[in-house]
Amino acid sequence: MADPLICKNYIDGHWVDSASGRTFEDANPADRHEIVGVFQDSNTEDVERAVRAALSASDSWRLTPAPRRGEILYRAGQLLAARKEDLAREMTREMGKVLAEAQGDVQEAVDMTFYMAGEGRRQFGQTTPSELPDKFCMTQRAPLGVCALITPWNFPMAIPAWKAMPALICGNTVVMKPSPEAPRSAYNLVRVLEEAGIPAGVVNFVTGRGPGTGVALVNHGDVHAVSFTGSTATGREVAKSCAGAFKRLTLEMGGKNAILVMEDADLNLAVEGAVWGGFGTAGQRCTAASRLVVHKEVYGAFAAKFVERTRALKVGSGLDPGVEVGPLINERQLRKVEQYVAVGKDEGARLLCGGCPLSCGDYDRGWFFAPTIFGDVHPEMRIAQEEIFGPVVALIPCQSLDEAIAIGNSVSYGLSSAIYTRDVNKAFRAIRDIESGIFYVNASTIGAETHLPFGGVKQTGNGHREAALAALDFYSEWKSIYIDFSGKLQKAQMDT
Ligand code: NAD
Numbered sequence: 001m002a003d004p005l006i007c008k009n010y011i012d013g014h015w016v017d018s019a020s021g022r023t024f025e026d027a028n029p030a031d032r033h034e035i036v037g038v039f040q041d042s043n044t045e046d047v048e049r050a051v052r053a054a055l056s057a058s059d060s061w062r063l064t065p066a067p068r069r070g071e072i073l074y075r076a077g078q079l080l081a082a083r084k085e086d087l088a089r090e091m092t093r094e095m096g097k098v099l100a101e102a103q104g105d106v107q108e109a110v111d112m113t114f115y116m117a118g119e120g121r122r123q124f125g126q127t128t129p130s131e132l133p134d135k136f137c138m139t140q141r142a143p144l145g146v147c148a149l150i151t152p153w154n155f156p157m158a159i160p161a162w163k164a165m166p167a168l169i170c171g172n173t174v175v176m177k178p179s180p181e182a183p184r185s186a187y188n189l190v191r192v193l194e195e196a197g198i199p200a201g202v203v204n205f206v207t208g209r210g211p212g213t214g215v216a217l218v219n220h221g222d223v224h225a226v227s228f229t230g231s232t233a234t235g236r237e238v239a240k241s242c243a244g245a246f247k248r249l250t251l252e253m254g255g256k257n258a259i260l261v262m263e264d265a266d267l268n269l270a271v272e273g274a275v276w277g278g279f280g281t282a283g284q285r286c287t288a289a290s291r292l293v294v295h296k297e298v299y300g301a302f303a304a305k306f307v308e309r310t311r312a313l314k315v316g317s318g319l320d321p322g323v324e325v326g327p328l329i330n331e332r333q334l335r336k337v338e339q340y341v342a343v344g345k346d347e348g349a350r351l352l353c354g355g356c357p358l359s360c361g362d363y364d365r366g367w368f369f370a371p372t373i374f375g376d377v378h379p380e381m382r383i384a385q386e387e388i389f390g391p392v393v394a395l396i397p398c399q400s401l402d403e404a405i406a407i408g409n410s411v412s413y414g415l416s417s418a419i420y421t422r423d424v425n426k427a428f429r430a431i432r433d434i435e436s437g438i439f440y441v442n443a444s445t446i447g448a449e450t451h452l453p454f455g456g457v458k459q460t461g462n463g464h465r466e467a468a469l470a471a472l473d474f475y476s477e478w479k480s481i482y483i484d485f486s487g488k489l490q491k492a493q494m495d496t
Contacts, residue, residue, distance in 0.1 A: 004035040007187045009046055009207065012053035013200025018208070019045035026184055029096040029327040030317040030366040036094045037184045042208035047175070047216040050204040054146040054173040055222050057201025062143050062171040064199075069169055070120020076196035077113035080106060080161075080189075087157065087188055089319065095153055095182040096326035096366075097281045098318035109161035109189065111450040112467065116165035119472065123170070132495060134486035141476035143171035144248060145224035148217045150210075150238070151178050152230045153329055154284050156185035162450075163227045164189070164203065166471035172225070175204045177217055179230075181329050183207045210234060218242060227466075227474070228252070229286075232387075232413075232459050239462065250464035250474050252455055254387040255286045255415035257445040258408040260430060262401060263297040265420035269442065271305045273420065277444035278393040279313060279325050279371045284333075286460075287416040287438070289445040291377075291384055291394050293404045299397045303375055306395070307352045310371045315358060317366070327366040328390055334367045337390035341372060344383040349374040349394070379407045387413065401426050409435045415456035416445040437461065 004025070008015040018040035028034040040046070061069070080087065088102035097105070125139040149163040160176055167174050178186035190205045206213055218226055218241045225248040228238045232253040242249040259277060261270045277289025294302050318326035328334045334357055341355045354372030357363075369391055377384050377394040384394045398404045408417055408430075418440040419430040427441045437456040438448065448454050453465035464474050484490055 005037045007037045007039050007184065007207070009040045009042060009050070010190050010194070010203070010205040011046070011050045012056075012204070013194075018042045019049075024180060026094055026180075026182065028093050028366070029329050030319075032366060034093070036090065037187070039180070039183050039187075039207040042206040042213045044212075044216040046206050046208070047213060047220060050175045050206050051146060051217070051220045051222050053201040054175050054204050057173045057199060058145055061173055061199065061202045064171070066120040066123055066169060066171065068120075069171065070117040072197050073113050073117035073120065073165060073169060076193050076198075077110055077117060079192045079195060080110045080113060083192070084110070087185070090188060091156060091185045092318040092326070094184045095156055095329060096318055098323055098326050101281055102318065105155055105158045105185075108155070108158035108450060112158070112161045112165050115450050116169040119166070119169050123472065130482070132484075132486070132490045132492065134484065135490065136483040136485065138481050140479045140481060141170060141472065142479045143476060145172060146222055147172045147174045147225045147227060147475065148220070148223045149174055149176045150214055150217065150226065150228045150230065151176070151186065153179035153182035154281060154286070156182040157189055159229050160186040160189050162454075162466050162471070163229075164193070167227070167475045168198075168202065170472060170475040172475055173202045173204075175206060175217060175223070177206055177208065177213055180207065180209050215241070221245070224248065225475070226250075248474070249462065250466070251462040252286070252466060253460050254413055255288065255456060255460055256291060256385065256387050256411040256413045257287055257289050257416045257436070258291040258293050258418075259289045259445060260401075260404040260408060260417070260419040261292060261294040261298065261302055262404070262419065262421040262423065262426055263295040264422045265298065266422065266442070267298060267302055267305060270302065270420035271309055273418065273444035274306055274393070275309050275313070277418070277446055279310065279391050280446060282325050282328055282369070283391040283393075284329060284389050285446055287446045287448070288389075289418065290388060290392065291396060293396045293398050293407045295404070296397050296399055299395075303352065303395055307373055310373055311353050313371050315368055315370065316362070325371055325391060327368045329367070331367055333390065334369055337369050337388060337392060340383055340386075340388045340390070340392060344374045344377075344381070344392075344394075347378075347381045347383065349377045349381060349383060352395070354391070379410050385411055401429060405430060405433050412459045413456065414458035415460040416440070418443060418445045437465070
C-alpha cells in the first residue's frame with residue numbers, strides 16, 4: 001500500500017507543519033488498516049498564526065469588489081465540478097458514506113460555491129424614502145472580519161463549503177477547522193480555493209482536535225464570528241465560550257427527526273422514504289429519520305414492508321457497487337450504537353431486525369452495524385428521545401394526526417420532519433404545527449437544497465440559518481446610511 005498523504009496546515013498562503021511537531025492519522029472506517037492521510041495535530045501557536053494571517057488579509061479582501069470575489073469562487077466551483085468523481089472517492093475512503101452520497105456531498109459544495117459566486121453581483125441592500133425632505137436612505141452589508149468555521153465529519157466537504165462560501169463572498173476571511181475524523185475533504189476544498197486564486201491569508205486551515213485546536217480558535221480574541229456545526233453538547237460549550245465576548249455565533253446541532261405516516265399514505269413511497277431517511281449515511285446525518293410515527297391503521301402493514309426492505313439492504317464498503325449502507329465512523333460510535341440497542345431492549349421496545357455489529361469476513365476490517373428497527377416504541381423512551389447517530393430507527397404507533405404531531409414535537413430537537421399523506425388538509429396542519437426548521441411532504445427528512453435556508457429550532461440551533469440568503473445575514477452586518485442633501489441641520493423625529 002502506498003504511503004499516506006501528509007497533509008499540512010494552510011496559513012497565510014503556505015502549507016506548513018504544526019508547531020506542535022505532532023500529527024494524527026485519518027483512517028478508512030470501512031478498512032481501519034488503510035490510512036487516507038496524516039494531518040497536523042495543531043496547537044494554540046498554529047491557531048495564533050492562522051488568526052493573525054486572517055486578520056492581516058481582512059482589509060484587502062474586504063476592499064476587493066464583491067464581483068471579483070465571486071469570480072474566484074466561480075473558478076473554485078468549476079474545479080470542484082470537474083474533480084467531483086475523485087473528490088467523492090476520497091471522501092468515501094475517509095468517512096465511509098457510499099459513493100453516490102459522497103458525489104452528492106461534493107455536488108452540494110459545487111452548488112453552494114456557484115450560488116455564492118452569483119451573490120457577488122447581488123448582495124442587495126434597501127433604498128427607502130426618508131421621513132425628511134432632501135434626505136436619502138439606504139442599507140449596505142458590511143463583513144464581520146475573521147470567521148472561525150468548525151465542522152463535523154459527516155458532510156466533510158459540503159458543510160465547510162456551506163460556511164466558507166457565504167463568509168468569503170461577504171468579504172470575511174476565515175480559519176477552517178474540520179473534524180479530525182474526516183479532514184481530507186476539507187483539505188481538498190482548501191486546495192481548490194488556492195488553485196482558484198484565493199489571496200494569501202483569506203482562507204486558512206488548521207487541523208486538530210476539538211479540546212485543543214477548536215477551543216483555542218473559538219476563544220481567540222481576534223475571531224469575530226464562529227460558525228459551528230456538530231453535536232448539541234459541543235455546541236453548548238462553544239456558546240459558553242462565545243458569550244463572554246458577545247461573539248456572533250451560529251450553531252447547527254443535533255436532531256431526532258420524525259416522519260409521520262398517516263393512514264392514507266402511499267405506503268410503498270413512505271417505506272422508501274423511511275429507508276433512505278433512516279439508513280442513508282448509516283443514519284449518521286443530522287437530518288436522519290430516526291423516528292417513524294405511524295398511524296395504527298397501517299402500522300402492521302408498514303412495519304412488515306419496512307422490515308423486509310431493511311433486511312435486504314446491502315451493507316459494506318461505500319466504494320463497492322451495490323452497497324447501500326456504509327460503516328459507522330469509528331469504534332466509539334459503534335459502541336455507542338450498541339449501547340443504545342441495549343437501552344432499547346431494556347426499555348421494552350421490540351427489536352424487529354438488526355441490533356448488532358457485523359464482524360464476519362470483510363466486515364471485520366471496518367465499523368459496520370446491521371440496520372436496526374425497534375417496534376412498539378413509546379415516545380418517552382430514550383431511543384425515541386436521544387440522538388443515536390447510527391442506523392437505528394424507532395417505530396412509534398399513533399392514533400391520529402394530532403397525536404402524531406404531538407409525538408413529533410416531543411423531543412428537544414427540531415431540525416427536519418416529514419409527513420406522508422394524500423390529504424392536503426393533514427399536510428397543511430402538519431406544516432403549520434410541527435416544530436422544525438425543515439419540513440417535507442411526501443418526501444423523506446433529507447434532501448436540502450442550497451438556495452433554501454437550512455437549520456433547526458429548539459436545541460438544534462440558535463436562531464440562525466445556513467445556506468440561501470439567510471447565510472448572508474449571518475456573515476454580514478447591516479449598515480444603515482443617511483445622506484442629507486438639504487444643506488441644513490435636520491433632526492429627524494423632532495422636525496416632523
Ligand atoms: P462534534 O460536536 O464532536 O464535533 C464537531 C466539531 O467541533 C469538530 O470539528 C470537533 O473537533 C470540534 N470540537 C469538539 N469540541 C470542541 C470544543 N470544545 N470547542 C470547539 N470545537 C470543538 O460533532 P461530530 O461528531 O463531528 O458530528 C456529529 C454531530 O453533528 C451530530 O450531533 C449531528 O447531528 C451534528 N450535525 C448537525 C448538522 C446540522 O446542520 N444541524 C449537520 C451535520 C452534523
